[in-house]
Amino acid sequence: MTIKNAKDQIIAAATKEFLASGFDGARMQAIADKAGANKALLHYYFDTKEKLYYIVLKAQFAGMIGTMLQIFGSDEEFEPWLRHLIKTILKEITSRPHFSRFMIWELSARNKQLPRLFKELLEERMQGIFLGKIQAKLTKAGAENYPAEQFLLNILSLCIYPGIARPLLEQVMGKEFFANKDFIAQREEEIFKLIKYGIIERTRGDQ
Amino acid sequence: MTIKNAKDQIIAAATKEFLASGFDGARMQAIADKAGANKALLHYYFDTKEKLYYIVLKAQFAGMIGTMLQIFGSDEEFEPWLRHLIKTILKEITSRPHFSRFMIWELSARNKQLPRLFKELLEERMQGIFLGKIQAKLTKAGAENYPAEQFLLNILSLCIYPGIARPLLEQVMGKEFFANKDFIAQREEEIFKLIKYGIIERTRGDQ
DNA sequence: ATTATCTTTAACTATATGGTTAAAAACAAC
């Protein structure tokens, strides 16, 4: 592990700045400062703000897809798989709180090309096998008639939303609730049970 | 219902622009155009972009709180209340897709005063009665030991997330899934069952 | 040592955009 060179430092700084502030809110000067470099060097390596942004964006897309593939594609039985899935997504959200928020905001607020770029990267690495894998897990659990799409929506919603809406939710439920050391563990257990009893046990053997 | 005067038209236009693009992305000229007015008039009435933004923001906060109070405070039995709750939130999200996204983004990306402003408006109209009302409903349903905070998290997550993450989710699950005429009705039924079997039936009579 | 690459400095340009102004015009109220 060598000391990062300037190019990598700039990318790291740009990532922080773009994720926290979006394209419009990001400042090239702030990126230079964060990277311990100067504006001239940013343009020497990356030419324009847009190009730097797309490099960051692609890396984020790719990383996200990698994580998802890893999580959803594992070989376990249903219940351990589900626990693993929930734990990993929750960990991802808490360790990088800006990321999901950024994806959601930029994909709707910015131009219409972003969703397409995302889809291209998605298809490059997993040609539609995604929902299929979930369906296979559901079958293993005896809930083969439950739609994989709804399953995915439920899991992502329950795991991601509290993390991204936290500044808002803290005002309604009190900061202490989120600050609680066991919050993540409790939430993990809660989501697991919700899925287990609300989907699997409920629909087992359905036609 | 008279024809709106310019001031109201400007506020309406500003609301659209700010919700869609955030403070940084919003353009005063775009607001003027949308309102069928000119920049000079914007400043004649509202002085600065910030002031106009805070007027829009306060109205949005207030509207949101009003909706939530109305929904969560109704007098029904648990199951009709739950159905009503889910239906109303889903309707709100689909009819104003930019709103939740905007709240989440701006409350984290912009300055730290916004969450406080939100909390002040919140407390003005409902001094902590919020979680209490949910707890009362849970008691009615025989699930008095289930934490109201978790209930609120689950409901909001399941109802709101798919709406705000839609541009992203469409790429994973296909546009058709969301475009389906019955998507909302299916989702409503799905969330209802998830809560009913995953929380209420599961925890009934718990210590 | 020479060379090529990386990095800094510091000035600069161009542009977008928020904000201002003053006068005129349109409109409404009385």
Place this chain on the structure above:
DNA sequence: GTTGTTTTTAACCATATAGTTAAAGATAAT
């Protein structure tokens, strides 16, 4: 029709910021 308010016009200013440039200096590779 006089008066006060609202709205337009069209110019303008100030500032922030993306982007550029050229020269010099530092660093690494050969």
